[in-house]
Amino acid sequence: MDWEYWSQRLVEEELVENGGYNEYGTSGVGGRAAGVNGNGPTKLVDPLEDPVPGVGTYEDFNTIDWVREKSKDRDRHREITSKSRQSTVALLHSVSDAFSGWLLMLLVGLMSGALAGGIDISAHWLTDMKEGVCLNGFWFNHEHCCWTSNETTFQERDRCPQWKSWAELITGATEGPFAYIVNYLMYIVWALLFSFLAVTLVRAFAPYACGSGIPEIKTILSGFIIRGYLGKWTLIIKTITLVLAVSSGLSLGKEGPLVHVACCCANILCHLFTKYRKNEAKRREVLSAAAAVGVSVAFGAPIGGVLFSLEEVSYYFPLKTLWRSFFAALVAAFTLRSINPFGNSRLVLFYVEFHAPWHLLELAPFILLGIFGGLWGALFIRANIAWCRRRKSTRLGHYPIIEVLVVAGFTALLSYPNSYTRMSGAELISELFNDCSLLDSSQLCGYQQPSNISETGVGNTLADRPAGPGLYTALWQLALALVFKMMITVVTFGMKVPSGLFIPSMAVGAIAGRLLGVGMEQLAYYNHDWIIFKGWCSPGADCITPGLYAMVGAAACLGGVTRMTVSLVVIMFELTGGLEYIVPLMAATMTSKWVADAFGREGIYEAHIRLNGYPFLEPKEEFEHNSLAVDVMRPRRADPALAVLTQEGMTVGEVESLVESTHYSGFPVVVSQESQRLVGFVLRRDLLISIDNARQRQEGVVSASQVVFTEHAPSQAPDAPPPLRLRGILDLSPFTVTDHTPMDITVDIFRKLGLRQCLVTHNGRLLGIITKKDILKHMAQIANRDPDSILFN
Amino acid sequence: MDWEYWSQRLVEEELVENGGYNEYGTSGVGGRAAGVNGNGPTKLVDPLEDPVPGVGTYEDFNTIDWVREKSKDRDRHREITSKSRQSTVALLHSVSDAFSGWLLMLLVGLMSGALAGGIDISAHWLTDMKEGVCLNGFWFNHEHCCWTSNETTFQERDRCPQWKSWAELITGATEGPFAYIVNYLMYIVWALLFSFLAVTLVRAFAPYACGSGIPEIKTILSGFIIRGYLGKWTLIIKTITLVLAVSSGLSLGKEGPLVHVACCCANILCHLFTKYRKNEAKRREVLSAAAAVGVSVAFGAPIGGVLFSLEEVSYYFPLKTLWRSFFAALVAAFTLRSINPFGNSRLVLFYVEFHAPWHLLELAPFILLGIFGGLWGALFIRANIAWCRRRKSTRLGHYPIIEVLVVAGFTALLSYPNSYTRMSGAELISELFNDCSLLDSSQLCGYQQPSNISETGVGNTLADRPAGPGLYTALWQLALALVFKMMITVVTFGMKVPSGLFIPSMAVGAIAGRLLGVGMEQLAYYNHDWIIFKGWCSPGADCITPGLYAMVGAAACLGGVTRMTVSLVVIMFELTGGLEYIVPLMAATMTSKWVADAFGREGIYEAHIRLNGYPFLEPKEEFEHNSLAVDVMRPRRADPALAVLTQEGMTVGEVESLVESTHYSGFPVVVSQESQRLVGFVLRRDLLISIDNARQRQEGVVSASQVVFTEHAPSQAPDAPPPLRLRGILDLSPFTVTDHTPMDITVDIFRKLGLRQCLVTHNGRLLGIITKKDILKHMAQIANRDPDSILFN
Secondary structure, X not given: OOHHHHHHHHHHOOOOOOOOHHHOOOOOOOOOOOOOOOOOOOOOOOOOOOOOOOOOOOOOOOEOOHXXXXXXXXXXXXXXXXXXXXXXXXXXXXXXXHHHHHHHHHXXXXXXXXXXXXXXXXXXXXXXXXXEEEOOOOOOOHHHHOOOOOOOOHHHHOOOOOEEEHHHHHOOOOOXXXXXXXXXXXXXXXXXXXXXXHHXXXXXHOHHHOEOOHHHHHHHHOOEOOOOOOOHHHHHHHHHHHHHHHHOOOOOEOHHHHHHHHHHHHHHHHOOOHHHHOOHHHHHHHHHHHHHHHHHHHHOOHHHHHHHHHHHHOOOOOHHHHHHHHHHHHHHHHHHHHHOOOOOOOOOOOOOOOOOOOOHHHHHXXXXXXXXXXXXXXXXXXXXXXXXXXXXXXXXXXXXXXXXXXXXXXXHHHHOOOHHHHOOHHHHHHHHHOOOOOOOOOHHHOEOOHHHHOOOOOOOOOOOOOEOHHHHHHHHHHHHHHHHHHHHHHHHOOOOOEOEOHHHHHHHHHHHHHHHHHHHHHHHHHOOOOHHHOOOOOOOOOOOOHHHXXXXXXXXXXXXXXXXXXXXXXXXXXXHOOHHHHHHHHHHHHHHHHHXXXXXXXXXXXXXXXXXXXXXXXXXXXXXXXXXXXXXXEXXXXXXXOOOEEOOOEEHHHHHHHHHHOOXXXXXXXXXXXOOOXXXXXXXXXXXXXXXXXXXXXXXXXXXXXXXXXXXXXXXXOOOOOOEEOHHHOEOXXXXXXXXXXXXXXXXXXXXXXXXXXXXXXXXXEEEEEEXXXXXXXXXXXXXXXXXXXXXX | OOHHHHHHHHHHOOOOOOOOHHHOOOOOOOOOOOOOOOOOOOOOOOOOOOOOOOOOOXXXXXXXXXXXXXXXXXXXXXXXXXXXXXXXXXXXXHHHHHHHHHHHHHHHHHHHHHHHHHHHHHHHHHHHHOOEEEOOOOOOOHHHHOOOOOOOOHHHHOOOOOEEEHHHHHOOOOOHHHHHHHHHHHHHHHHHHHHHHHHHHHHHHOHHHOEOOHHHHHHHHOOEOOOOOOOHHHHHHHHHHHHHHHHOXXXXXXXXXXXXXXXXXXXXXXXXXXXXXXXXXXXHHHHHHHHHHHHHHHHOOHHHHHHHHHHHHOOOOOHHHHHHHHHXXXXXXXXXXXXXXXXXXXXXXXXXXXXXXXXXHHHHHHHHHHHHHHHHHHHHHHHHHHHHHHHHHOHHHHOHHHHHHHHHHHHHHHHOOOHHHHOOHHHHHHHHHOOXXXXXXXXXXXXXXXXXXXXXXXXXXXXXXXXXXHHHHHHHHHXXXXXXXXXXXXXXXXXXXXXXXXXXXXXXXXXHHHHHHHHHHHHHHHOOOOHHHOOOOOOOOOOOOHHHHHHHHHHHHHHHHHOOOHHHHHHHHHHHOOHHHHHHHHHHHHHHHHHHHHHOOOOHXXXXXXXXXXXXXXXXXXXXXXXXXXXXOEOOOOOOXXXXXXOOOEEHXXXXXXXXXXXXXXXXXXXXXXXOOEEEEEEHHHHHHHHHHHHHHOOOOOOOOEEEOOOOOOOOOOOOOOOEEOHHHOEOOOOEEEOOOEHHHHHHHHHHHOOOEEEEEEOOEEEEEEEHHHHHXXXXXXOOOOHHHOOOO
16 A cells, blocks of 8 residues: 555645546546545435435545445345336336346456456566476477477476577576576566566556555455545556566565455446446445455465455455355356466465375464564564564665565575575465375475385385485475575565565465475484374384474465465365365464464554554554543544534525534534434535535525425525525434443444444433544544544545 | 143243253253342442342243343453452463353363263164164164174174074064064054153153254244243253154254253353353353254364354344354364264264266256255245144143154054165265165165176276166165155154254255266266267266255255354364355355245244244344334333333332333333433333332332332432432433334344343334234234234243
8 A cells, every 4th residue: 555645645646536426437537526426326315306416425524324334235226126027127127127137247257356366467477487488389388399299207397499588599508507597587587577567557547556455455345435545546456467477586476466456347337337336335334245255265265264254354245245255255266276377276375185194283383383473473563564564764765666666686596596485475385285196206305215115115115215315405495495585575575566466475385384394204214112192103204294394384374364264274175175184274274363463462464553543443453441432422522512514494505614623534413502402414515415406596585595405495584585495405313422432332332333433422412423534533533543543434 | 842732831821940050950840930040240239238138030931131141241340340350369360250251161071971872872772772682782782783793894793793683582473474574563652651751751840842943942942931941840851851752763863952961061061160050141151052962963063053053043143152152163073983873983974075076067957856855845845834833722732742643653663664765864864865886785776787887987896877776676665765854854853852854854965866867867967968968978987976865855955944154064074074066055055045945935944933923133134124223122002101100209119119000111211201211221120119119128218118210319208208219220320212213123122132121212202012922923013923923021
């Protein structure tokens, strides 16, 4: 998220973009707009009158009112149902309306699956481009290029004659230090080129396309409006720059941004259906499902995706959304599979199959991995937030392009010599998860040949074996890769390119896990007479699977960073398909969460939400303080009295001057100034639009006209100007709590009902108002943070 | 659920049982109790005063107030946290409090897993007992008895010499019609004996133990109190009678009741922890997790169990409960696995492994199965509800024991001759799901030997083959079994024995699916030149898997009856472990749900909830009518004014007479009768207890004493009796809505916050009250049902 860009928008108000959600925003492009969108009739307007355009819509960077939105949708549904009895066309309309949700889900699934497939293929191609080019056609990636080759074994197929490394192509040399240096340089050049393209495209066309997008999507789903964040420009630029960023070799993944891409698809497709275009709450249901789709295509784990959306991203997740998310996630996964980007007909990103079960005693190292994951998660969040804060507050933030180029160049420079950092994050994880079979030629499987130990391990060709020199080299390289990945990821996440955290976090954990796994294996092999190994790890038995340790480590680290639990375990479960490994995964993720929580309750997404000051009311954390509503409400004791309107007796001029002298986004309407008995609540935006509209269209409305909120206009002097009747925009059912209501209950009400504001009464008299922002400020104050860090309405 | 028993309780009030939730009820045993439990301090009571015992607790058959309960728990938590800084003991207490939830989950998982294992083993043994006995010891079941036998093939091992059928034991004859008749008779005798024992035990000790328990658990989780429903007697009797009922051969399953058993375990274990013993809301979180545990042990599907609890059973399911349910479900599944009741080290009830993938064109028969499942579901619900209603309204309901005996005898009589009805439901489903391998000796795999067709199908020994005579016999038997199961299940579900619906519904679907699958297979075999089979179903290919059709059919029928979708698919997914089959399952369950919903929105559990008149506010269905709060609230226009208390000026006598002249469970307190400005709300129960308590303990409180709800007592005449100050029991933050609030919003508030009542105001003045029962009555009225069918408070 571009902090600088945002504060500019707030302070200078220069970048308010054209159109609105209705035209799915074009952030960064276009000039100033009035902000009045031609939305249709709303509940608040008397259906007999012509609705005033713009009433019932929201301004950018404001919070929606869930209750009103859902009520609006129910009204719309009622209208369609009652009309459906009148004619066949209306009946068809009603049926198509009922199925439009499913159709939309189908489209979201298809589009996201296709896009994810395209991203996978392009990223694969561009990544290979850094190393060489295919003579049959530059658009083939390495593997594809060698498909037609006659070489049959995997090793040799990798070196087919059609594929030329850059050194070979430029100098003709295939071996030797000179060729190595040429390849090294080309690698760095491509990395710099890709990252430069990515960051400039983001800067030029869609500043919202940077980062993982999940913190912002969480905020949007909780009811905040960020126009253009899920628009078509963001989608196009994010898709392109994601491919570039991943290919540049930076320590980032494409899994988080895929959630953003899927949400953009959903938001754009929403515009095909009136039901979703015009209703912010309904649209958010679709976006929740899209988040599930994103994870589903990222990992090939539809159930895990749904649980991810439920556990991590969504705010309001009714059962209907559960069904639909599941459907969309499945469609997307199968679309992706038919595109078959991984080339193995597998649905999942990392297909794993382990041969040996695990032993109960292995829980100890698994829990150790959980502790490592938790510590790394807590450390990463602190370091990353500190670095991002530094970027915001110092001159560093003014040179995002240079920053990206420096980090990319540095990453390329350091990662090329080490084969484990040179390969992409997903490949690395895949290799680490792999269970060594006898014929495996990978360095990680460089065990001593079993010929000399076959006497003991008859029949079991997968038995634990002593490590050979290949494996020792691999371990050293892995240890270096671990340190490098841990450092570089901290500065990479938060740069102005699309960047996901899943793959780098998992890579860190997988390396640590694999190291521990191999260590355990060797320990068991050389000391199988120790008590702890007795009985289950005799010589010749295949008792320890280092790949499983890598998987558990990956889950632990990802869990420490994001604080996911169930969804993480289910994603991992879907990768292996074996219930057997749920217990190790569960033990590690739970430990990781507990350890990380001990250092700070926030996951990386919550930390970034707070860093950016979004108005997000965390649904997971309990409000623990025992303050009352009266302590939080405005006006405070020393403040001037609450600005209220009376239901009759005020003139248009008085109302206008009251509105202009304050900055509140809404005003309570009371019976009279003396009684302070509450009648309703009117929004500033609706009030201004209605008065403007009336002045332009309704004859005789002048500043001296009375503003009337009652049902029947009071009798007036015959020569008085006609009154302006505004009951239509008055919300007659504002939420109220009493001044004695404990804040924990009030916060619960805000969260569960998705309120924007709530009025406070004492013995039936209006006393004050509590907004979502007041609550967030109060919570910040309790946590000894700066209450002014909450930026938006 | 015993309707008769319940209405008796309500009318004659003779069976109000001893103790309460606190002593985990002993339903049916014990006499009348005062209903005052020694619960601890509550928020409503001034912490400085000694709390009055009983204030803040609930009576039987009442609805809890979620908001207060949760607020109470937060208070408790705050107190512990603030104390923890003072001493080490308090710190330890705070830590143990934080981990008590996890510990409780561990215990629930262990206990439920162990009980489920015990039930499985006993039911297996008793089922075999109907056919014969083991000479090595009568406590061995058939399989266990023959383990030590020398016969090695499965066929012959089944006929080991140690296992004697009843005919062999009594008459010495092993073959021939006489032996058959003896075995037949013994089968019926045992079935009658088991069912008689089951129904008499239920009648005598725990009337709540009958049925599946899921409708009642749904109601309890939504906030209703049924004392003893989850008590120790229910647990003991349900466990024993469940084994008996399953063994008697009745068309019922143990899966639904296992949810009830797990919830009983959880409720009983809650009493070990103050946090859960004293708080109805916290306890319900544990019960939600227990429901997940129940399904987890029933099918060996922990993730499916969690989703079942989320989708089908739970009302309030925060993320914390998600994590804990998952943990408990895993613990239970692994406990069950280590007991290993299925004898195959598999976690799952039906382990399935299919060899062939499915083809897109097969979606047509899968959707056909979905339509069948939906129709069957709708039909079953109608027929079963009609039968249960008849049982209630006619003399049939007066003879539950005879009813059970007749149905059990009839079932045994008809099911013995047909081997597919003679075997238990789970065995039948297992056999139907099975994919035929070449060596399979089961009748369902009675295909013609492949020797004569081997020329075409070289190498593929699993190719589709023409049906042989064995298979044709099996198909006839299956068709008869289908008709029989469909009829008998309608009268079985709802009898006074523990009875689950999962297995019978799945059996119906599995039979239908297998029939269709074999039909498709033969169609494809004989007509592989048809266009629809071309390309994918050539001769010698293994293109159609009848077992997969059976699985899809089982899911469709279960979906039609219960209207589960995601959880059902996930349970089935966990059985096979293959993402490949999710699409057929999804297609079938979705079709099934849509078809069944077209005939009626309610699943079987909701239908039973309505039949029994439980106050359950369905969270899934939208409130569609456009009435306002003023249309639903009491008093109606013609009614006398609302009974209110004033905050001062009323005497104890006046209050008592007001309370006695009405039956309301709570009274609003207003500033004065004239202003009708709302101060708070006081519960009838709390008011009566406090007045009783004050009269007994507080000196000078007489009928003429003033009742004061204000903070400071008003000045009184010096000779007046001391006032009774009741601000402590006054709820100062009652929920209010305005009279103009649409009912859809009001219903939403009730659902989401779990309210019991809500006050209605107009322009700040109190107008009326809406209770949960008012809403349910209003909804019944809209749906043209009898509003008085809602029975409880």
